[in-house]
Amino acid sequence: MTDRLPHEKGFHVSWDQLHRDARALAWRLQDTSPRDGWRAVVAITRGGMAPAMIVARELDIRAVDTISVKSYNHQAQSEPRIIKSPDIDLVGDGEGVLIVDDLVDTGKTLEVVRALLPKAHVATVYAKPMGREMVNTFVTEVSQDTWIFFPWDMALQYVEPYRGT
Ligand SMILES: O=P(O)(O)OC[C@H]1O[C@H](OP(=O)(O)OP(=O)(O)O)[C@H](O)[C@@H]1O
Ligand SMILES: Nc1nc2[nH]cnc2c(=O)[nH]1
Numbered sequence: 001m002t003d004r005l006p007h008e009k010g011f012h013v014s015w016d017q018l019h020r021d022a023r024a025l026a027w028r029l030q031d032t033s034p035r036d037g038w039r040a041v042v043a044i045t046r047g048g049m050a051p052a053m054i055v056a057r058e059l060d061i062r063a064v065d066t067i068s069v070k071s072y073n074h075q076a077q078s079e080p081r082i083i084k085s086p087d088i089d090l091v092g093d094g095e096g097v098l099i100v101d102d103l104v105d106t107g108k109t110l111e112v113v114r115a116l117l118p119k120a121h122v123a124t125v126y127a128k129p130m131g132r133e134m135v136n137t138f139v140t141e142v143s144q145d146t147w148i149f150f151p152w153d154m155a156l157q158y159v160e161p162y163r164g165t
């Protein structure tokens with residue numbers, strides 16, 4: 001286990017916000033896409049799956065595969081390991097392939113993925129400074145001491161008003 005910074009701030013992302021930010025990522029990716037478009041999308045599970053679906057829909061990419069890298073148990077980080085690889089016949093060395101994840105934090109997950117698919121284009125919706133260099137395209141940067149909360153990890157709940165009656 002690696003000790004992590006205490007997270008001073010929380011950045012809470014709603015489904016609506018995630019949809020808009022993933023669409024913004026797709027919009028950015030149009031400028032860097034190969035002439036005939038991306039051959040395939042590889043989502044880094046699990047967090048990359050929703051953004052990858054939205055990007056694949058916007059860019060009309062039908063071949064979608066996954067790579068599973070496990071490195072966090074809640075907010076505690078350990079050494080990343082590949083639990084499931086994508087179909088090598090489909091992705092090759094990553095040429096013309098788009099890798100999508102929800103965020104990059106330390107960059108350790110992407111280090112492992114890039115080693116497997118060195119020629120792929122890597123895109124994340126959110127990026128923290130430590131891992132930013134591991135990403136080719138992202139939408140929003142947040143500070144290193146921010147923990148991003150995704151809609152699949154949250155639920156609506158009642159909040160007390162500021163002033164009681
Ligand atoms: O840049 P890093 O420091 O490696 O962290 C980024 C990774 O951490 C989270 O995944 P996690 O391992 O928690 O799994 P999950 O996607 O299944 O939630 C996130 O979805 C990224 O994939
Ligand atoms: N949900 C979530 N997972 C992470 N994995 C690494 N950093 C983060 C983060 O800020 N939020």
Ligand SMILES: [Mg+2]
Pocket residue numbers: 044045046047048101102
């Ligand atoms: Mg993940």
